[in-house]
Amino acid sequence: MRDSEEAVYETISRALLAGQLTPGTPLRETALAEIFGISRERIRKILQRLGTNRLIELVPNRGAFVASPSLEQARDIYEARRILEGGIVGHLAPTLTAEQSAQLTAHIAQEAQALQCGDRAESVRLSAAFHMILAEATGNVFVIQQMQELVSRTSMLVAVYESASTTQCACDEHRDIFSALIRGDDAGAAKSMRTHLSLIETRLRPRAVMPSGDAVATLKNLWPSVTKGKKLT
Ligand SMILES: [Zn+2]
Incomplete structure (x- = not known):
């Protein structure tokens, strides 16, 4: 059942x-x-x-x-994500554990594989999951709740607006964020995250078909x- x-x-x-x-x-x-x-x-x-x-x-x-969702809503959602997620990675950089680092490494490898296979639904799911793993690493239930809502809304924005040939997140951009995290570079991680979210926003456009x-x-x-x-x- x-x-x-x-x-x-x-x-x-x-x-x-x-x-x-x-x-x-x-x-x-x-x-x-x-x-x-x-x-x-x-x-x-x-x-x-x-x-x-x-x-x-x-x-x-x-x-x-x-x-x-409207493109106006999209702007607000990405702004909220830059504020929240810039804070999340800045917070995590000095405290990232070996276990969290291993989890992120494995996840980025999975993302690359899904991209290679051209599985769009799986790529969108994994891209969202990367951001949720970071939120969950804070261990803060309020941060996690806010992120769940924002990530879900973003996934539909991408499904509605982006062309089918590209995906929500570029793996390279996730690697940049991860590199800053493992260096313990809080300012660098926050900057990479904000840049990444701005780039996703610029990739949003009305679909031709x-x-x-x-x-x-x-x-x-x-x-x-x-x-x-x-x-x-
Ligand atoms: Zn991403």
Whole structure:
């Protein structure tokens, strides 16, 4: 039971993060329940979770829609991230542990691999995870909460605005931040982080070609390839 719900969540969130669903289009419970073969109640739970993670917009009395953030919101989100994340890496640089350093090294290697394989959804996910690893390294629950919200919003901005050939974060820029961190250079790490976030912001632009059709039809096409004949209950 739980597995099928996870698989549905995963399918919808991957499609959203890969920019495959048209911003602003509705995600109707009845249609989704039919496609995925699970109850409306469970679809509602999944939509709630996608809403909490800022991948979709939940409008009272109207339902769920693919998130459609404006470029004006984008500016505010990146500014907030520069303020917060400049502080995070500045704070971490003098105290980075060997364990945290090893975790970041492994993560950067994974990012490079996903980029090489051309897996856009995975690249977006890993790019966001790099920033979350840094936030979690502070061990501060309030910092982590703020970052979760900002990173989720950013992932949808990138999915909606950036061209499909590039990814949210350049691995080299993550390496620059990491190098400053392991040198214990707090000012350098903060500067690299702020530069990195500004560069992502400049890479945002309206996409030339938006996905066509409605979101539900796109999900219907994606679903059989994901389940690979597995019978869901
Ligand atoms: Zn990044």
